[in-house]
Amino acid sequence: MRTTALHGGGTSPARHSGPAGVVDDIRDPGDAFIQAEIDSNRRYEYTLIPKAIIAFAVVAALIIVRQLFFV
Amino acid sequence: MNGLDWGHIGLTALQVFLLILVGTGAIPVLSAAVAFLAIPFHSVKNHYRRAAPYLPRVAIVVPAWNEGAVIGQSIERLMALEYPREKLRVYVVDDASTDDTPDVVLSKAALYPGNVFHLRRAKGGEGKAHTLNHGIARVLEEDWMEALLIMDADVIYEPNSLRRMTRHLADPKVGSVSAYIREGSLDKNYLTRFIGLEYILSQPAARRAQNVLGAQACLAGGAQLHTRENLMAIGGRIDTSSLAEDTITTFETQLRGRQVVFEPLAVVLAEEPGSVDALWKQRLRWARGNVTVTSRYRKIWFRPSRVHGLGSFSFGIVWFSIWLLPVAMILSSIGLLGLLLMRSELAATTFQILWISAAATFIFILAYGAQLDSRLSASSWRELLTFPGILSMLVMLTAFFPNLVMVYLPGLFGLRLTEGGEFALTAAIYIWIPFSMVGAWAARKVEKTWAGPVLTPVLIYLSGYGSLLCAITFDSYIKEARHAEAKWDKTEKTGRVTR
Numbered sequence: 001m002r003t004t005a006l007h008g009g010g011t012s013p014a015r016h017s018g019p020a021g022v023v024d025d026i027r028d029p030g031d032a033f034i035q036a037e038i039d040s041n042r043r044y045e046y047t048l049i050p051k052a053i054i055a056f057a058v059v060a061a062l063i064i065v066r067q068l069f070f071v
Numbered sequence: 072m073n074g075l076d077w078g079h080i081g082l083t084a085l086q087v088f089l090l091i092l093v094g095t096g097a098i099p100v101l102s103a104a105v106a107f108l109a110i111p112f113h114s115v116k117n118h119y120r121r122a123a124p125y126l127p128r129v130a131i132v133v134p135a136w137n138e139g140a141v142i143g144q145s146i147e148r149l150m151a152l153e154y155p156r157e158k159l160r161v162y163v164v165d166d167a168s169t170d171d172t173p174d175v176v177l178s179k180a181a182l183y184p185g186n187v188f189h190l191r192r193a194k195g196g197e198g199k200a201h202t203l204n205h206g207i208a209r210v211l212e213e214d215w216m217e218a219l220l221i222m223d224a225d226v227i228y229e230p231n232s233l234r235r236m237t238r239h240l241a242d243p244k245v246g247s248v249s250a251y252i253r254e255g256s257l258d259k260n261y262l263t264r265f266i267g268l269e270y271i272l273s274q275p276a277a278r279r280a281q282n283v284l285g286a287q288a289c290l291a292g293g294a295q296l297h298t299r300e301n302l303m304a305i306g307g308r309i310d311t312s313s314l315a316e317d318t319i320t321t322f323e324t325q326l327r328g329r330q331v332v333f334e335p336l337a338v339v340l341a342e343e344p345g346s347v348d349a350l351w352k353q354r355l356r357w358a359r360g361n362v363t364v365t366s367r368y369r370k371i372w373f374r375p376s377r378v379h380g381l382g383s384f385s386f387g388i389v390w391f392s393i394w395l396l397p398v399a400m401i402l403s404s405i406g407l408l409g410l411l412l413m414r415s416e417l418a419a420t421t422f423q424i425l426w427i428s429a430a431a432t433f434i435f436i437l438a439y440g441a442q443l444d445s446r447l448s449a450s451s452w453r454e455l456l457t458f459p460g461i462l463s464m465l466v467m468l469t470a471f472f473p474n475l476v477m478v479y480l481p482g483l484f485g486l487r488l489t490e491g492g493e494f495a496l497t498a499a500i501y502i503w504i505p506f507s508m509v510g511a512w513a514a515r516k517v518e519k520t521w522a523g524p525v526l527t528p529v530l531i532y533l534s535g536y537g538s539l540l541c542a543i544t545f546d547s548y549i550k551e552a553r554h555a556e557a558k559w560d561k562t563e564k565t566g567r568v569t570r
Contacts, residue, residue, distance in 0.1 A: 026230075028155045037231075037236055039337050042119035048279070052111040055438035059431050060165035064472065070472040 076564035089409040092484040096403025102392035109280040123241035126215035130210040133201035136166035138224035167195025200316040223293040227340040235337035246329025252518040256339025264451035265536040275443040278333035286380030287331040292317040315360025318377035325379040358547035397545040407501040426470030460535020508542035510534030
């Protein structure tokens with residue numbers, strides 16, 4: 001038996017949005033843990049929206065600079 | 072004659088023709104924009120709602136030819152997966168290796184009895200698909216296997232990756248699942264960093280979009296998980312007639328009405344080529360394989376079907392935009408140059424519309440993609456900033472800020488462009504993009520000379536990594552036109568992958 005805690009957060013996709021919690025055997029963590037991980041990963045996908053907004057903002061900033069100083 | 076000014080009509084017709092040529096350059100830009108604008112919708116249109124806890128018995132088939140340097144570590148990582156050990160079997164198919172691959176695999180088989188198996192082909196060198204089929208045939212002799220994982224010998228699976236893939240197979244509509252192949256070399260150089268960025272854009276970015284659009288172009292060769300039912304439905308074997316067996320497997324799965332899911336949070340680390348020459352050989356094989364796929368499935372393109380999404384307009388545009396990108400680049404530049412030579416005012420206008428759109432799309436793509444794997448992007452910031460190529464960025468700057476390049480920059484040196492100089496510079500800017508492929512081609516040519524270690528990276532940074540890929544695609548046109556032999560060319564791996 002091995003005791004392992006998986007935490008959310010981090011910057012690599014592999015470490016993103018794992019459910020916080022402790023399981024007795026990480027090789028077979030049980031349905032509850034896996035379902036929590038699925039739910040956590042599903043919620044993580046909502047971060048795609050603010051990321052898109054940030055990318056839009058970068059493009060918008062360039063267009064504003066162009067309109068203000070180069071047209 | 073009849074009061075018609077045939078000269079004027081001819082010039083107008085020529086202008087329209089040249090405008091159409093310029094317009095071809097807009098197709099890949101629009102295609103990329105649509106694909107990346109689809110990504111945020113993955114927040115609501117994804118497969119997680121239909122995923123469920125599911126840990127099937129997985130047979131892992133690993134093709135191996137002279138993989139002694141990497142196969143031991145790969146097996147160890149597989150045995151360390153966060154997955155029930157009794158539900159894992161690893162079949163290493165040794166493709167008549169001449170190095171210590173058999174010894175390494177046999178030692179692991181002794182260490183993990185019942186989990187690791189060594190299969191050996193007497194005759195090797197026929198290609199990955201043949202090697203895989205040897206292992207698949209052995210696996211199918213028993214009923215044990217519920218899911219089949221196909222991988223490469225050198226890749227490293229993150230501990231949670233297989234569990235994150237199998238959960239999608241709980242949905243009986245799913246035939247296959249793929250993971251995010253992430254560049255994982257320990258000793259990264261400029262090229263592997265470019266490849267890492269490319270993989271971010273093509274996988275956690277573009278394949279999320281393909282999840283949304285309802286059709287996947289290709290299961291990653293290093294990480295494709297199939298249900299037993301799907302494997303049997305596609306014939307119980309991998310296609311051996313082309314160099315694009317992964318894409319053909321992906322298409323055959325979807326043509327039979329089964330879904331292919333890309334799982335962005337299952338990460339598999341891979342070692343990618345560290346030299347332009349090795350990358351060229353690898354991608355030329357892929358590009359020529361795509362020619363086969365395009366031809367073989369000619370009856371599905373742009374023909375929507377209730378069974379699969381491969382015939383949708385959006386998928387067709389994405390597929391052909393990538394495949395025909397070099398053609399679009401060349402035609403677009405010919406159109407711009409033609410309009411310039413006609414002294415048409417449309418030249419500057421269309422150039423600005425096309426390149427401002429391209430620049431805005433490109434910046435959006437890079438800004439978005441960088442956030443999807445921020446750790447890898449941060450370590451590759453130089454390649455991120457120069458991804459389109461420094462000279463191509465100057466072309467974008469000229470479109471975005473016309474006075475900056477034509478007036479302010481020369482002014483910094485006390486210069487002012489003459490009319491002839493301005494014309495020559497404009498012409499050079501219009502035709503640079505196809506010529507950037509020549510720069511990429513030259514990078515490969517000089518790589519093995521004494522100047523290569525310095526000149527090749529300089530040429531790639533100047534010409535752009537995208538231009539390198541386009542040059543390879545263009546080379547595939549030439550090879551296909553010449554009916555050059557299409558042979559399996561293994562990419563050398565040295566075991567540089569790390570977490």
